[in-house]
Amino acid sequence: MDLRRLRYFVAVAEERSVGKAAERLRMAQPPLSVQIRKLEAELGAPLFRRGTRGMDLTEAGLALLSRASEALALAEEGFEAARAIASGQRGRLSVGYMFVLASAVLPRLVPELRRSLPGVDLDFVELSASTRKTLLLDRAVGVALCMPAIHHPEIQVAQIGTQPLMLAMPARSPLARLSAVPVGKLQGRPLIALPRPEEEPTSSAVSAMLRRHQVVMPIVSRVETVHSALSLVLAGEGFSILPACAKLGAPPGIAFRRFVDIADTIEIAACWRRDSSSPLIRNFLKSAEKVVARL
Amino acid sequence: MDLRRLRYFVAVAEERSVGKAAERLRMAQPPLSVQIRKLEAELGAPLFRRGTRGMDLTEAGLALLSRASEALALAEEGFEAARAIASGQRGRLSVGYMFVLASAVLPRLVPELRRSLPGVDLDFVELSASTRKTLLLDRAVGVALCMPAIHHPEIQVAQIGTQPLMLAMPARSPLARLSAVPVGKLQGRPLIALPRPEEEPTSSAVSAMLRRHQVVMPIVSRVETVHSALSLVLAGEGFSILPACAKLGAPPGIAFRRFVDIADTIEIAACWRRDSSSPLIRNFLKSAEKVVARL
DNA sequence: CATAGGCATACCGAAAACGTATGGGTTGGC
DNA sequence: GCCAACCCATACGTTTTCGGTATGCCTATG
Numbered sequence: 001m002d003l004r005r006l007r008y009f010v011a012v013a014e015e016r017s018v019g020k021a022a023e024r025l026r027m028a029q030p031p032l033s034v035q036i037r038k039l040e041a042e043l044g045a046p047l048f049r050r051g052t053r054g055m056d057l058t059e060a061g062l063a064l065l066s067r068a069s070e071a072l073a074l075a076e077e078g079f080e081a082a083r084a085i086a087s088g089q090r091g092r093l094s095v096g097y098m099f100v101l102a103s104a105v106l107p108r109l110v111p112e113l114r115r116s117l118p119g120v121d122l123d124f125v126e127l128s129a130s131t132r133k134t135l136l137l138d139r140a141v142g143v144a145l146c147m148p149a150i151h152h153p154e155i156q157v158a159q160i161g162t163q164p165l166m167l168a169m170p171a172r173s174p175l176a177r178l179s180a181v182p183v184g185k186l187q188g189r190p191l192i193a194l195p196r197p198e199e200e201p202t203s204s205a206v207s208a209m210l211r212r213h214q215v216v217m218p219i220v221s222r223v224e225t226v227h228s229a230l231s232l233v234l235a236g237e238g239f240s241i242l243p244a245c246a247k248l249g250a251p252p253g254i255a256f257r258r259f260v261d262i263a264d265t266i267e268i269a270a271c272w273r274r275d276s277s278s279p280l281i282r283n284f285l286k287s288a289e290k291v292v293a294r295l
Numbered sequence: 296m297d298l299r300r301l302r303y304f305v306a307v308a309e310e311r312s313v314g315k316a317a318e319r320l321r322m323a324q325p326p327l328s329v330q331i332r333k334l335e336a337e338l339g340a341p342l343f344r345r346g347t348r349g350m351d352l353t354e355a356g357l358a359l360l361s362r363a364s365e366a367l368a369l370a371e372e373g374f375e376a377a378r379a380i381a382s383g384q385r386g387r388l389s390v391g392y393m394f395v396l397a398s399a400v401l402p403r404l405v406p407e408l409r410r411s412l413p414g415v416d417l418d419f420v421e422l423s424a425s426t427r428k429t430l431l432l433d434r435a436v437g438v439a440l441c442m443p444a445i446h447h448p449e450i451q452v453a454q455i456g457t458q459p460l461m462l463a464m465p466a467r468s469p470l471a472r473l474s475a476v477p478v479g480k481l482q483g484r485p486l487i488a489l490p491r492p493e494e495e496p497t498s499s500a501v502s503a504m505l506r507r508h509q510v511v512m513p514i515v516s517r518v519e520t521v522h523s524a525l526s527l528v529l530a531g532e533g534f535s536i537l538p539a540c541a542k543l544g545a546p547p548g549i550a551f552r553r554f555v556d557i558a559d560t561i562e563i564a565a566c567w568r569r570d571s572s573s574p575l576i577r578n579f580l581k582s583a584e585k586v587v588a589r590l
Numbered sequence: 591c592a593t594a595g596g597c598a599t600a601c602c603g604a605a606a607a608c609g610t611a612t613g614g615g616t617t618g619g620c
Numbered sequence: 621g622c623c624a625a626c627c628c629a630t631a632c633g634t635t636t637t638c639g640g641t642a643t644g645c646c647t648a649t650g
Contacts, residue, residue, distance in 0.1 A: 002297055002298050002299060003297050003298035003299075003300075003301065004297060004298075004638095005298075006298065006370060017596080017597095018596075018597060018598095019595085019596065019597080027639070027640085028639070028640055028641075029596085029597075029598095030597085030598075030599080030600095030639085030640075030641080030642095031638065031639045031640070032639095033597060033598060033599090034598085034599090034638085034639090035638085035639095037598080043374055043377050043378055043381070044378060044381065044382075045377045045378050045380070045381030045382075046381065047377065050596090050597065050598090051596095052595090052596075052597095052646075052647050052648065053595085053596080053647090053648085054596075054597090055596095055597085058380075058381075059380050059386055059573075060376075060377040060378075060380040060381040061377070063373065063376040063377050063380050063385075064373045064374070064376065064377040065373075066373070067369050067370065067372055067373025067376065068370065068373050070369050071366040071367075071369040071370040071373065072366075074362050074365050074366040074369065075301060075362065075363065075366040077362050078358065078359045078361075078362025078363050078366065079338055079359070081355075081358040081359065081362065082338050082340045082342065082355040082356065082358050082359040083338055083339060083340055083355075085340070085353075085354050085355040085358050086338070086339065086340030086341065086353075086355040087339075087340075090358075091354055278354075299607095312627080312628095313627075313628060313629095314626085314627065314628080322608070322609085323608070323609050323610075324627085324628075324629095325608085325609075325610085325611095325628085325629075325630080325631095326607065326608050326609070327608095328628060328629060328630090329607085329608090329629085329630090330607080332629085333606095345627090345628065345629090346616095346627095347615075347616045347617065347626090347627075347628095348616090348617080348626085348627080349627075349628090350627095350628085591650100592649100592650090593648105593649085593650085594647100594648090594649080594650105595646105595647090595648085595649100596645100596646090596647090596648105597644105597645085597646085598643100598644080598645080598646100599642105599643080599644075599645095600641105600642085600643080600644095601640105601641090601642090601643105602639105602640090602641090603638105603639090603640085603641105604637105604638085604639080604640100605636105605637085605638075605639090606635105606636085606637075606638085607634105607635085607636075607637085608633105608634085608635080608636085609632105609633095609634085609635100610631105610632090610633090610634105611630105611631085611632090612629100612630080612631080612632105613628105613629080613630075613631095614627105614628090614629080614630100615626105615627090615628090615629105616625100616626085616627090617624100617625085617626080617627105618623105618624090618625085618626100619622105619623090619624085619625100620621100620622090620623085620624100
């Protein structure tokens with residue numbers, strides 16, 4: 001009842017000769033002969049007719065051969081599948097991403113993932129500020145691209161890139177004539193902000209930066225998505241402070257400018273459940289880092 | 296790459312516990328634990344997550360499990376098939392029979408074979424005097440029921456019964472009033488004979504018997520089959536000397552009588568190629584003997 | 591009759607597997 | 621908070637099995 005015996009049997013049956021099969025199996029002829037006879041003894045059935053010129057399958061041998069080769073192929077397939085899954089070349093992965101990153105990252109990330117992980121069944125889901133943590137903890141998504149990271153004891157974080165903060169304003173605004181804006185110039189100007197820090201930590205980096213420079217900007221609107229913020233900016237409602245990558249999804253008529261002497265960045269992070277850490281996620285990280293590095 | 300390892304793996308996966316699986320496999324727990332780890336090492340893939348309350352399959356393990364259980368089932372099926380074929384419980388057998396035996400033997404033999412060899416794919420072919428030897432040698436039939444045996448160096452014969460010779464005549468014939476007919480009474484009467492001895496040895500037993508009793512019967516017809524012979528007898532063309540079993544297929548109006556003081560019999564034999572002797576044929580013989588004994 | 595080719599048998603050394611004894615980590619109850 | 625129970629992992633000695641070498645037997649061939 002040994003997989004090796006079956007392999008030997010199939011070899012002998014295919015070569016119709018113990019000697020030839022032994023050569024193919026890189027072993028000596030006598031032990032192979034012994035194994036075949038042991039198999040026959042275990043089964044209580046002669047599998048070969050020994051002729052003077054090699055071996056010939058009996059009916060019983062023929063019946064065994066078809067099943068045995070199928071079984072061997074199936075076992076081999078199982079081994080391969082397990083190896084592929086264990087090395088993260090195969091499986092299923094649901095990738096969550098936050099809206100800010102959609103325009104900048106997805107168009108490059110999706111083809112890159114499909115290329116480097118062809119055996120993986122990928123799907124992509126947009127995360128909202130209110131559900132992202134839940135979806136991750138409930139395993140509805142396997143890994144989430146966030147900006148910045150989610151903090152939670154069961155969630156593991158890997159930073160895969162950073163983005164400088166930039167000022168978004170209407171192109172016709174006088175400040176847009178500067179190539180870099182001094183932070184002080186923002187004093188008192190209306191700010192279109194993203195959700196409160198508790199739910200959407202992106203804006204906490206912004207308020208920290210403003211606080212550090214002792215600049216106060218009255219918040220005229222709080223919106224859920226970058227897209228809404230940009231629309232309000234375009235409408236002349238105020239200014240917004242966003243990661244540089246938001247520029248890629250911005251409509252024409254919006255100007256993005258960096259700040260003078262300010263190196264504040266916000267991190268792009270991959271987050272996943274600590275207990276569902278897997279080689280597949282490791283492979284995902286490699287691809288994501290590669291894509292984000294070229295932003 | 297051992298079938299045993301796969302069996303162990305499936306047991307552990309199903310029991311979700313090394314200890315339980317070891318119990319099921321009638322072995323100690325530590326060696327089983329070792330085998331599982333060896334399998335994982337060979338694959339380079341962790342198959343289980345070790346929790347504090349037993350083992351839990353990983354994705355890779357799940358992928359292997361489905362294939363492994365299929366492969367095991369297939370291998371087991373192959374073993375069973377080989378065993379069944381080797382013990383003659385399974386296979387294909389073409390049974391040839393001579394026309395004389397059709398009415399008497401087939402109605403009992405066919406159900407008996409289907410009952411005792413349910414796994415065997417049987418078919419039945421009628422043999423003619425001219426083709427029976429060829430069909431057997433060409434393996435078109437695996438075994439042939441003949442009366443009497445075929446003689447040929449490559450053909451093996453087993454006698455499975457005997458039949459007394461009987462006189463067939465119209466029921467209105469004066470001889471039919473006797474319960475047993477003295478051979479001498481046949482002197483000079485017309486005989487309806489079966490084919491010449493070279494091709495149809497049945498009639499050689501008849502002529503030998505007549506010769507031995509110095510009785511001469513002019514042959515008025517030579518016909519191919521018992522059925523034709525009986526039709527001519529019914530038509531009043533003459534007498535025929537046939538094995539007792541022919542009575543079972545005879546139309547009404549024909550009387551069969553035994554002979555006085557004559558124990559001449561003709562053998563019913565099974566014939567098959569010496570080199571295709573198999574347990575299946577051995578099983579066939581058992582059934583055939585059983586049926587013929589009750590004629 | 592001698593030789594060659596192919597499978598089977600015998601024996602020995604090496605490797606693998608099994609069992610017993612034991613360790614370590616976690617859970618659950620007193 | 622400690623101790624017992626449970627379960628898997630490790631260590632080691634014994635036994636089984638496997639593979640290699642040497643050799644025998646049979647048959648076909650020249």
